[in-house]
Amino acid sequence: MAIMAETRLMTLQPDGKLLKGARPSMDEEFLLDALRWMLLSRLYDEKVIGLQRQGRFGVYSPGLGQEASIVGSSMALDPERDWIVPQYRELMAIVRHGYPLEKITATYMGKTTEATRIPEGVNVLPTQVALAAQLPQAVGLAWGLKLQGKDAVVMAYIGDGGSSEGDFHEALNLAGVQKVPIVFFMQNNQWAISTPRSLQSATPSFSLRAAGYGFPGVEVDGNDIFAVYQAAVEAVRRARAGDGPTLIESVTYRMGFHNTTDNPSRYEDKEQRADFERRDPIDRVVRYLRSLGLLDEQREDNLRAEVSAEVDRVIEAAAAEPGVRPDGMFDNVYERPPARVLKQREQFRGSNGNA
């Protein structure tokens, strides 16, 4: 007996040609903007991995290979009114949504201060490494926005690994019951550190799980920016119209590693990797734009140089951010800290000589 997702949504083939009869979900200007974001994601990742190896950057999880998923999903949102609840591998999604890249970069460079936190007015919650814990929180956020009559949609990110957590089930179940305006965007990048997707779940498609919660699930080619964007736009439209949640499974591949401590050569299937290399999300868009005469080698080089310069500027700005105060770790635990905590801070200041 075959249990299959109805279809995997795809528009743009790996060779850069549209699937027969398919229409692009973005106009050319919007697609060029998407390409710029995808390049920023890739060039930033490549640069900061280098910095991490030099000891100048913290543990980092790159989005390499997942750029269409990350960028295409977030482009369906309106940063003015919608919210993003990230996991941790959606960096450019939250940057596009308004969290300045230099602030995030500074945080990775050890400058964990109020100056580098998510700014007021930017509708993004903190990244979450306790996997799936963000999902019940995202549902509560969407629920509260709905109760207050706000025209807002929440996009919550999760991975194939995180979907095995109990919080995933509890969150999707509650979201269905309360019919909250949320999009669960799952990046199925085939790996949870070293655990392959096949050991994560026996379901043939994670998108099928949505049926158990009473809302639609859709599977998309996560390396096809048109398909990702189209599915996200439709899910956001449903949420905004009061029709409740959608689960999107974006099938992609983690071309980098779990994080900078990982070594995929110990476990990765070379053939699978090679297969996804042929389906690279950025190459696909470049081929398509070239076929339309909208991009040539010169223009592409210029774009890359421009984005690379921006990455350099960001890193320079982040390096110039002020560093942490040792007693800053006592900040922002309580609005009114218990006397005991205040006393401990005094004790720490005395021992550390940094009052």
Added chain:
Amino acid sequence: MAMPERNVVEAINNALTEEMERDPRVMLLGLDVGRLGGVFRTTSGLIEKYGASRVVDTPLAEASIIGASLGLAVSGMVPVAEIQFLGFTAQAFHQIGPQLGKYRHRSRGRYHAQVTIRAPFGGGIRSPEFHSDAVEAQFVQSPGIKVVMPSNPYDAKGMLLEAIRDPDPVLFCEPDRLYRLYRMEVPDGDYTVPFGKAVVAREGKDVTLVAWSAAVELCQRAAAKLAEEDIEASIVDLRTLVPLDVETLVNAVAATGRCVIVHEAPLSAGFGAEVAATLAEEAFYDLDAPIARVASWDIPFPPASMEHWYLPSVDRVVEAAKRTAAA
């Protein structure tokens, strides 16, 4: 006009009613809090007054009750979540300690979690297994969470109002054995009992009993019995474990030089250990006798038919107090 008298259930219900009336952002969510009015009826009548969107019967899933409460708070609501029994917080523990407790810190002050978690707990009412566990100390090890343990109807109302208005998360533990034990004067209208202010619930010169929640009532009975033997016990009701009122605790113990700590949680690493360590640091030279602890045994909470052998009893408190007073 005489002041109204209320038991703990009625005091909590009164606090919730008045606060929902005062602040339209306040909402209740949890298992059976709506149609049934809660398994102990603490939320009785509220769904009729405020509707099913503000008094919400949730799916049977503790982690999402708390996780959703955090998100609701970020959105601008003021959620009061009920976990049906404190022992059931185990299935929500991650959303309470690591998530709620650290949200202000993790977001570096951009967000805070104005969430109150109400949870009945404690033995002595013959509940089924997992319903009676006194696990309050687990949350004391979760920085960011305030741990609040009212011992009487007046405090229950005033501390619940304080909890709901606190911008940070509060675990409000309700002593289920005391829910309907007696009534006392609990005024209508607004008042709060501040956190971090312990109270001397009984004056006495011979020995100081330190307790919180239902154990305070136990200590009152023990003190009455001790008085028959001319031992006058004072009782310190800590009221809140986080924040801890070290000053009142130390002064009350220094006044008698003798201390017995009483709690329902198992002995080892119960909050009594923290109290004893604090006294050793802050009141050592005022002590005339070793500090004693009366707690439950370091074993699982037994079946209901055996619970009276497990929990601290009047006799055990009296015995420890006499030994300490004579030392």
